[in-house]
Amino acid sequence: MATDIHLPASGAAPTSAASRRVAEERRRRLTIWVARAALLVAIIGIWQFSAGRLISDFFIGRPTEIAETLWRWAASGELFFHGGITAIEALLGFLLGSALGMSVGIVLGRSQMLADVLDPFITMFYSLPKVALAPMFILWFGIGIDMKIYLTATIVFFLVFLNTYSGVRAVSREQIAILRLMGANERHILRKVVVPSAITWVFNGLRLSVPYALIGAIVGELIASNKGLGYLLANASGQFDTSAMFAALIAIMILALMLNTAVRWFEHVAMPWKSVESRREMSI
Template sequence: MQTNLIRLAILVAILGLWELASGRLVAEFFLSKPSAIGGVLLRWLSSGDLFFHAAITAFEAFVGFLLGAAIGMVVGLILGRAQRLAAILDPFIMAFYSLPKLALAPLFILWFGIGIEMKIILTATICFFLVFLNTYSGVRGVSREMIAILRLMGANEWQVVTKVVLPSAITWVFAGLRISVPYALIGAVVGELMAANRGLGFLLSSSAGDFNTAGVFAALCAIVVLAVLLNWGVSMAARLAMPWQQNEGRREFSM
């Protein structure tokens, strides 16, 4: 409770200083004001524009995130278990990983058009590599002794994966998922900035084109709130998938 009060006090202080400094120390054109930004948000809320555009961006980010994460987990698990195949594909994977994914956006526009499909595929491509590398590292880091013991007990590959590999690597997987959340939004918003007539990225570029600084900050605030909600969703999923971590945290706190 005390921590939350301190955070709230810091936020209020920042907004208060911002409100006072804008127009006095710094031109309002460059920083706008919290009051003006709040006015834009209220106007978008009352007209329904904010919910409309936020829902589109959330859909693009969420579907792209799920698609990229699912493929990344499957490929990471397969290559983590198939050492020879991973060694063969390693230079190709590293080459694609080193390529800035946002640089693919113009190519995706040519391939898939400017519709919602392009934003979803761009987001999925970005999330794939983050989840894949974490899953692959987690699978490769599983105790070889435990796998050897299961093999001696007659376990097949499916039993090894479900009983040892996945439970051991799940922490790595969720670490990759958490890292991917902001990048999912980056993919969706950048796609909208490049070619879209709807979404939070469109609101952002439209406000910038009108030299509406308050609108730009309002769109950024909406993107931040959406990112927080997506992070919260991943955290809830992690608690459900790894309840033992929550119990361990409670025991440490009680000690």
């Protein structure tokens, strides 16, 4: 008497395991967001309780007053106007500095002779505190938006350049030699090997540069400006308005978070294979 034996589909077990891992990853992310929210609520609660009781609110302000200040600035449009000015300065300086840093990094990375010649000059300029250049930039470019953009670009340039240069120098010499044997010229080598291999290094530099781009814009506004979040911060400091100072700092942090998110999104678009690799690792 024959007995029917039903075997499970070959892909059923791996698919089930992958589904469980995806569900576990979702629960983990939800737990992280809940923990973050709880931590934020706890910090604000302790802050609100301490202000005026344990520590004078003249020094730390009150979260309720900070929220009122932010709401007042948002309702009047002042927050978006000054935040937009700072965002433009940081973004344009970031783009300019990144473009120059990547270009110079690729050129010097592919020309060891030129890199050796320029190495001491690059080291000297990199070691120089970029904030010290602000008075010179004011002298050269005035106190307008141009000065903040160029100062920001100078700060961003070195971070992107060093990462790009390191990425280009780390490219496999065997791959380049094989391409040359196949008749590839420098343009083919850059497009097929150098840029794809160094792009991870480049994006590391870009991520590191985002907060420094904002620092450049804010420092320029603190030194000489009547617009931007740095101006709001300096104006609040001049009036000894602690709540307004914290409100300006919170606005700066929110802007930094938005810029970081934009860079991460662009990295996801430029390197889609990283998301595929992450999903593949999750399914193993």
